[in-house]
Amino acid sequence: MLSNPPRTCAAVTGLGVTCPIGESTAEYLRSLTSGRSGIRRWLDVDERVLSRVGGDMSDFDLDAHFGRHEGRYAEACLKRARRSLRATPLAAKLTASAAMQAFADAGLMGDVVDPHRIGHVLGGHNLQLRYQHDNFETFREEPDFIDPLFGLMALDTDVLSVTSEVLGIKGTTMTVGAACASGNLALLAGLDLVRSGRADVVLVTGAAMDLDAVWLQGWTIMEALAYRSFNDEPTRASRPFDRRREGFVPSVGAGAVVLESPAHAHARGATAHAELLGAYATSAASRSTRPDLDTQVLAMRGALNDAGVTADQIDYVNAHATSTLLGDAIEVAALKAALERRAFRIPVNSTKSMLGHCLTSASVLELVATILQIEHRFVHPTINLEEPDPELDLDFVPGKARPHSIQLAMSNAFGFGGLNSSVIVGRARD
Amino acid sequence: MTRDHIFTVLKSNLEKVVDGARGKEVSEAQSLLKDFGADSLEVVEVVSRTMKELKLKIPRTALSEANDIGQLVDLFVRAAEAA
Numbered sequence: 001m002l003s004n005p006p007r008t009c010a011a012v013t014g015l016g017v018t019c020p021i022g023e024s025t026a027e028y029l030r031s032l033t034s035g036r037s038g039i040r041r042w043l044d045v046d047e048r049v050l051s052r053v054g055g056d057m058s059d060f061d062l063d064a065h066f067g068r069h070e071g072r073y074a075e076a077c078l079k080r081a082r083r084s085l086r087a088t089p090l091a092a093k094l095t096a097s098a099a100m101q102a103f104a105d106a107g108l109m110g111d112v113v114d115p116h117r118i119g120h121v122l123g124g125h126n127l128q129l130r131y132q133h134d135n136f137e138t139f140r141e142e143p144d145f146i147d148p149l150f151g152l153m154a155l156d157t158d159v160l161s162v163t164s165e166v167l168g169i170k171g172t173t174m175t176v177g178a179a180c181a182s183g184n185l186a187l188l189a190g191l192d193l194v195r196s197g198r199a200d201v202v203l204v205t206g207a208a209m210d211l212d213a214v215w216l217q218g219w220t221i222m223e224a225l226a227y228r229s230f231n232d233e234p235t236r237a238s239r240p241f242d243r244r245r246e247g248f249v250p251s252v253g254a255g256a257v258v259l260e261s262p263a264h265a266h267a268r269g270a271t272a273h274a275e276l277l278g279a280y281a282t283s284a285a286s287r288s289t290r291p292d293l294d295t296q297v298l299a300m301r302g303a304l305n306d307a308g309v310t311a312d313q314i315d316y317v318n319a320h321a322t323s324t325l326l327g328d329a330i331e332v333a334a335l336k337a338a339l340e341r342r343a344f345r346i347p348v349n350s351t352k353s354m355l356g357h358c359l360t361s362a363s364v365l366e367l368v369a370t371i372l373q374i375e376h377r378f379v380h381p382t383i384n385l386e387e388p389d390p391e392l393d394l395d396f397v398p399g400k401a402r403p404h405s406i407q408l409a410m411s412n413a414f415g416f417g418g419l420n421s422s423v424i425v426g427r428a429r430d
Numbered sequence: 431m432t433r434d435h436i437f438t439v440l441k442s443n444l445e446k447v448v449d450g451a452r453g454k455e456v457s458e459a460q461s462l463l464k465d466f467g468a469d470s471l472e473v474v475e476v477v478s479r480t481m482k483e484l485k486l487k488i489p490r491t492a493l494s495e496a497n498d499i500g501q502l503v504d505l506f507v508r509a510a511e512a513a
Contacts (some may be wrong), residue, residue, distance in 0.1 A: 083449060087475070144487050148478035149471065 005307065010194040010202075010259040011272035011428070014108065015368050016101025018094045018208075019253025020055035021355050023065055024101065029372050032380040033401050037235035037354050039249055046213035050220045053234035054211070055356040058130075062093050068160040073100060074109040081166045088162055089153055094208035094254040095122070095361075096163040102203065102256035107270055115170040119199035122160040123186025124207030124360030125177035126215075128153065133212035136387050137356035159207050171199045175207075179415025180322075181281065182206070183255070183363030186280035187423050190259045200264040205302025206364025208254040216250065222289065224248060226323065238357075239384035240321035240350035241328050241396045248322040251356030255365035272428040274371045277408075278307025284418025291330040292418050293337070299420035300338035300410065307424035309408055311339040314346060314424075316379060316404065318370045318411040321350035322357050331412065332392045339410075347404060349397040353383045363413035367425060370409045374427050379404040431510040436484065437503050444499075448472050454497040458500030476500070486510055 015025050020038025022028030031038070038055045045052075062085060066078065073081070081100060085093050103109060108118075132154050152158055160175050172193060178185040183206035190204040193195050219225045226247040230237035238249040257276075262289045265272055280302030284292035304311060317335060321328055335343045351369045356363055373379055385398035408426045415421075437458065444451045449468035455512040462468045462476065473493075481487060486509040 087447075142487075143479075144490075145482045148474045152471075 007276045008195050009262065009275040010191050011262045011265040011270070012224060012257050012276055012371060012425070013260045013265050013270045013272055014106025014258030014276045015096040015100035015273060015371060016105060016256040017253070017365060017368055018065065019255065019355060019358060019365055020057060020251055023068060025105070025198050025368065025372065028368065029376065032351070032369055032372060033378065035354060035381040035383045035399070035401065037238070037250065037383060039237055039356050043236055045216060049213050049216045050218055050226040052231040053226070053237050054249055055253060055358065057090065057094060057208070057252045060090060062097065065097055069101065072104045077109060077166060080106045082128070084162050084165050087149070088133045088417070089128045089210065090252070091127040091208045091210040092153070092162050093160040094252070095159050095205050095323050096166050096352060098163040098254040098256040099163045099167060099203055099205050102258050106258040106260070108201065108258065112268065114199055115168050117168045117171055117200040119163050119171040119190070119193050119202040120160060120169045120173040120205070121186045121190045121193065121202060122163070122175045122205045122207050123182035123364060124159070124209060125156050125175065125182065127156050127159050127207050127209050127360070129215050130210045130212040133214060137343065143170045143387060153255070167203065169203060171374060178281070178419045178421070179417055180357070180359050180362055181413040181415035181419040181421040182360040182414040183365070183367070184279065184411070184421035184423050185281055186364065187276065187367065188281055188421065191276055192280050194259050194261050199369070200261055202259045204257050204259055204364060206255040206358070206361030208361055209359045210252055211250055219250070223406050224289065224324065225250065225378060238323045238353050240319070240323045240353050240382055241392045242385050243387040243389045245323045245325060245328065247324055249356040251358045253355065253358045253365060254361050255368050257367060274374055274428050275426045276423065277309065277426050278303050278424040279421070280306050281419070281421040284420065286416065286418040289416045291327050291414055293330050293334050295418060296331065296334035296336045296414060296420045300334065300412065300422045303410065303422035303424050307315060311342045311422060313408050314339060314410050316346055316370070316373065316406045316409040317348040318366045318409065319350050320412040322352055327414070329391060329416070332394060335394065343394060345397070347379045347397045348394045349379055351380070353381070353385070363411060366411050367414070367423065370411050370425055373404070374406045374409060374425070375401060377405050431484065433503060433507055436510070438504060439483050440476070440480050440499065440506070443476045443483070447475045447479070456495045456499065458503060459498055461498050480506070486513060
């Protein structure tokens with residue numbers, strides 16, 4: 001399994017985010033540098049739900065968002081976006097707006113590439129939970145008054161399709177679902193599309209999962225969420241690797257990257273932010289929420305092998321690190337097993353300490369965070385790491401960002417049901 | 431509930447949903463499909479939004495009888511009288 005020769009990489013030519021700590025990569029970078037939390041009390045979630053805090057985007061204003069990006073989008077694209085997203089539920093608005101940023105960043109506005117050679121892989125599932133919940137409530141009162149387009153817009157594939165409609169994408173498009181590893185699995189699928197030559201350009205979106213009260217309560221009952229100590233101190237709730245961590249803090253946001261064959265990017269004069277060098281995924285063959293050490297290690301080793309690099313070449317890890325007791329501990333053990341002595345010599349941080357856990361989109365947002373750190377030669381802090389867990393003894397960059405030069409980075413994502421994944425990204429070569 | 435009020439709500443939803451209706455004169459003699467280029471899903475959306483806003487129900491099977499905006503307003507008027 002681990003003896004494959006390294007394969008072609010994909011150039012990452014576009015980045016975009018719409019999430020609680022940034023509605024542009026510039027704002028996202030500022031938050032990462034300064035250690036700003038995006039967690040607050042939920043604005044409008046049933047008061048009976050025990051967990052009261054998260055990364056809330058329910059007050060997202062699409063017109064104001066487009067105002068922030070004035071002049072970046074082709075007129076026809078903006079017109080399609082305003083029309084198509086007008087009555088579309090939140091998850092699609094967030095996802096499409098992140099995708100538009102990535103497209104503009106890659107210089108793809110204005111039909112510069114044959115749209116049949118552009119693919120789209122959307123990472124995510126169960127995306128429109130709040131929208132569905134609201135319509136179930138309406139149905140209970142009066143079945144005729146549910147959203148007339150419910151039968152279309154409740155589908156996860158509607159988020160894929162409306163985003164492709166806005167951007168005019170006509171190649172291979174699909175959704176990829178893998179719980180909280182969905183983003184990394186979408187990157188894996190996108191990389192394979194580029195490597196196989198099925199597409200010259202692939203948009204990979206980490207789709208926002210718009211959460212509702214029932215799901216929040218469900219995860220709370222399973223003891224997966226932070227709900228005991230920090231409901232009145234939202235910005236302190238997500239605390240990966242800290243002794244007082246007590247569960248993940250859910251968040252709503254979307255990320256997007258444009259992958260492209262290096263030859264294609266070079267031929268059209270596109271600038272690469274970074275290179276996606278490898279990706280790998282394993283299954284623990286279990287429906288359990290309990291993380292599985294052995295298959296996490298295999299995912300990391302597989303990604304290194306797929307990228308054609310060794311553990312000693314990795315100089316930064318963006319950890320999955322959700323702030324759960326068991327999850328953080330097992331990931332640290334897996335990092336030590338996969339990277340051996342190298343694990344003790346490099347920074348390992350958690351974007352979720354600031355952003356919370358964006359679930360299906362988390363790993364695309366974390367890839368963007370990783371690439372920004374590569375480009376700007378720093379590592380962002382793991383905030384709220386105030387009382388280190390003595391069992392967890394790597395360099396987690398507590399509290400404050402610091403300069404750091406990264407050539408090669410690893411980014412992990414693990415999902416309920418033993419879904420393990422890792423990707424390797426490197427500095428763009430001249 | 432007056433006929434004028436029903437027409438105003440319907441017109442407002444038509445302008446919100448159908449691009450081709452924005453900034454144009456709307457009269458009862460016009461057709462959503464032919465005069466404003468609405469597609470069938472947009473017609474459903476205009477009618478459903480109006481039903482919800484007015485808190486009136488029109489049988490879905492009756493919608494196909496309405497050939498123009500005036501006949502659609504008639505259906506709402508009948509529903510209001512029956513309510």
